Amino acid sequence: MVDILHRVGVESPSPEKVYDAITTVEGLAGWWTDDTKGKAEVGGVLEFRFPAGGFDMEVLEQRPSERVTWKVVDGPEEWIGTTIDWQLRQDGDHTIVLFEHQGWEEPVEFMHHCSTKWATFLMSLKSLLETGTGAPAPDDQRISNWH
């Protein structure tokens, strides 16, 4: 099993704004994909859609301003059964976001792509909170021929 790891810091006086951006449909639509639907509550399923496909995530855990965990229940074969884990904490004037996409079976080329793509979406989250403007799909940053 192999994991994608990332860390960004959002200039914010507390983790609440970051927490809201990953636990509300409106927040998620502001930085990941504008086609986000579903229930952002424990046991609910979030549906993220992109021009080329999408992911359904069951919310496993939501601890306000501290931790969010999703399990992938539908999407590309390599993603199904993996988990997305978010840990938040305040460090001075930054909210630190520790991100892990855990449990890939093999370090396939698609995992390399998703690692870079997650980084650009985390920068989109940072931008949304710091400037009011994110870059969610379909206007996301292109990284390759796989978009």
Add this chain to the structure above:
Amino acid sequence: MVDILHRVGVESPSPEKVYDAITTVEGLAGWWTDDTKGKAEVGGVLEFRFPAGGFDMEVLEQRPSERVTWKVVDGPEEWIGTTIDWQLRQDGDHTIVLFEHQGWEEPVEFMHHCSTKWATFLMSLKSLLETGTGAPAPDDQRISNWH
């Protein structure tokens, strides 16, 4: 042992320009850090310096337009002994860059940071080759309180 994985595609008619950007001091200075020195040849050592420190890399392998491997011989403790591996191949109008920073002992928070930071530098490499302008240190994209 855990690895950082990334994949970007550079719009380019052949891998040669990407290969040059990772195997010449001038190329490396255009997207990673403008304070790059050393010998970009097998057995040589490249010295990358940033405002907060730097890395020395021994060049282990250079296969034109295909593969480059460096070993970290000086720098932060967590980096020493790790390897940086670049694989290039052409896919239509894109040069695909498969990047791995291999052999971290533990998935520490600093590794999360470096994973995201590598993604932004790979986007800087892509930008350099597609537009003529990269974002090397000290003008690199800030991702957190750790820069």
